[in-house]
Amino acid sequence: MTALSELEARAEAAGFALQLFDRLPDVVFFLKDTAGRYVAVNETLVHRLGLSGKADLLGRTTRDLFPAPLGERYLAQDLGVCRSGREISDLLELHLYPNHQEGWCVTTKVPVRGRDGGVIGLAGTSRDVHSPASGSRSLQDLAGAVRHIQEHYDRPLRVEALAAMARLSPYRLTRRIRLLFGLTPAQLIIKTRVDAARRLLREGEDPIGQIAVACGYCDQSAFTRQFKAAVGLTPAQYRERRGPP
Numbered sequence: 382m383t384a385l386s387e388l389e390a391r392a393e394a395a396g397f398a399l400q401l402f403d404r405l406p407d408v409v410f411f412l413k414d415t416a417g418r419y420v421a422v423n424e425t426l427v428h429r430l431g432l433s434g435k436a437d438l439l440g441r442t443t444r445d446l447f448p449a450p451l452g453e454r455y456l457a458q459d460l461g462v463c464r465s466g467r468e469i470s471d472l473l474e475l476h477l478y479p480n481h482q483e484g485w486c487v488t489t490k491v492p493v494r495g496r497d498g499g500v501i502g503l504a505g506t507s508r509d510v511h512s513p514a515s516g517s518r519s520l521q522d523l524a525g526a527v528r529h530i531q532e533h534y535d536r537p538l539r540v541e542a543l544a545a546m547a548r549l550s551p552y553r554l555t556r557r558i559r560l561l562f563g564l565t566p567a568q569l570i571i572k573t574r575v576d577a578a579r580r581l582l583r584e585g586e587d588p589i590g591q592i593a594v595a596c597g598y599c600d601q602s603a604f605t606r607q608f609k610a611a612v613g614l615t616p617a618q619y620r621e622r623r624g625p626p
Contacts, residue, residue: 384501388414388493392421399423407509409486412493414502417442417459431480451477451613462490462503469505473568475575475612476507477622485510485572487563510563510572523547523557527569534573535597540566575611578604582620589616 392399392412402410402423409429412421419438427435430446438446443455462469468491475485490505526547530538543566544554558566574596581592593604593616609615614622 384415384495384499387495388412388420388502391493395421407511409507410505412502412504413442413459415460415463415500417444417456417463420502429476429478429480429482431478447477447479450618454613459490459503462492463500466492466494466500468492471565471568473510473564473571473611474507475579477613487568508563523554523561526554527558530566530570530573534570534577535595538570538597571607571611574598575608578608578616579612579619582616583623589620592616 399410399421402408403425405423406425408423409426410421410423411419411426414420418440419442422435422438424435427433427438430438432438442452443459444452446452447455458469468489470489472488473485474488475483477483486507486509488505488507490503492500493502493504495501526543529543529546540551540554544551547554547557549557555566558564558569562569564572578592578596581587581595582589587595589605590601593601596604598604598607605615608619612619
């Protein structure tokens with residue numbers, strides 16, 4: 382049995398689980414072979430790519446479906462998991478879909494191993510990140526620390542200081558923020574800063590170095606590295622993507 386046929390057999394055997402993923406509108410699921418080609422997907426991914434059915438994805442890679450350079454970046458990530466055998470866990474990313482939908486998600490990709498122990502593909506999920514309702518009691522308990530992140534993302538932010546504001550230990554702060562947002566405090570800070578940068582890049586013409594400082598980065602290169610890690614595009618590429626004013 383080839384690696385691909387073994388992977389396809391795994392997908393067929395997990396048919397009931399794939400049907401469950403089809404009913405999760407805020408979770409993207411995919412199974413890919415070692416070349417990064419889709420072997421199985423859920424309906425959520427089909428919808429976000431603006432395609433008519435799952436058959437439109439099968440056998441294709443992200444390079445075929447996402448605009449450059451995003452498609453190449455996602456494919457390199459897939460190939461890296463297959464070649465190294467190491468998983469990617471809880472990676473905070475901003476996904477930019479061909480249907481112009483944008484959304485933050487937490488992505489996990491794990492290698493799938495065959496009977497001989499070798500990697501035959503990868504499976505992954507990308508779970509949407511939702512903000513809690515403003516009336517949430519948990520949010521009220523953490524309001525001071527969360528508000529500080531939202532209002533002072535341009536300043537250095539330390540988990541220990543945020544925990545002191547909330548009168549919690551760093552461990553309990555991390556646990557509560559993860560339960561509330563699905564993110565760690567560090568991920569929430571990154572999301573807040575990158576969201577602010579995206580807004581400035583879309584709505585104004587300020588130099589990128591000035592935006593970096595306004596969003597809490599000590600220099601433009603550090604800002605560019607973290608922005609690209611989260612979005613898949615450099616700040617300049619993201620600004621170009623908005624088109625003419």
